Amino acid sequence: MRVKRFDDVPEREVEVEGARGVRIRVLISPGDGAPNFVMRMFTIQPGGCTPYHTHSWEHEVFVLSGSGEARQGEKTYPLEKGSVVLVLPWEEHNFRNTGDEPLVFLCSIPIVEDGSG
C-alpha cells in the first residue's frame, strides 16, 4: 500500500502544443507499482485549456474544483465540482477553464507508451 498527499507530488507545466495554462501531477504511476492505469491531476488556470486532440486511450475524469467546459466537435458540456467525464478512445476532446478560479480535475488513463494527453 502506498499513501501520499496530492501535493507531495511535483507539479509540472504541460508543454504539448495547444496546452495553455495547464499543469499536471502524476499521482499514481507504474513507478509506484500501478499495473494497469495512471491517476493524474490537472490544474488549468482561468482562460487556459488542454489541446483539442485525440488518441487511442480513454480518459476518466472527476472535477474537484472550479468550472469550465469539455468540448467534442460542436458540442460543449459544462463542468463543475462533481462532474464526471468519460472520453472514449479516439474521441476528439479538450477541457477549458471558463471561470475565475483554477479548474482542477483528476484524469485517469490506461498505461500507454505516450500517456501525456
Add this chain to the structure above:
Amino acid sequence: MRVKRFDDVPEREVEVEGARGVRIRVLISPGDGAPNFVMRMFTIQPGGCTPYHTHSWEHEVFVLSGSGEARQGEKTYPLEKGSVVLVLPWEEHNFRNTGDEPLVFLCSIPIVEDGSG
C-alpha cells in the same frame, strides 16, 4: 464523450460481509463504454468501514472529504481530503472513517468479473 454529475448516479449500500455504513456509486463503468477501468465513489459513515480483505485487482484512491485511515496488516495510514492511495493486487486492506463527517473517496479498479470490493 459522456458527461454527468456524480449525484446523477444512484447510490447503493455495500452489503458484503465486513462492510459497515458504506455506500457506493459506480460513476463510470463498462455500461458507459469504459474499456479498461471503473470509477467508483464510496461514502463511509462515521464509525463505518470497508471489509478487511484482499483480491487480485488494485485500487487507486483519491479522498474527496472527511477523515479516516487505511489499514494494511499492523500499519495504518491517516486519510484526509487530498490523500492518494494505491493498494496493489493481493494486498490486504480496508478503509475506516475515524471522523465525525462522511468519508468520501474515489476508488478506481480495472474491469474484473467481481469488482465489488
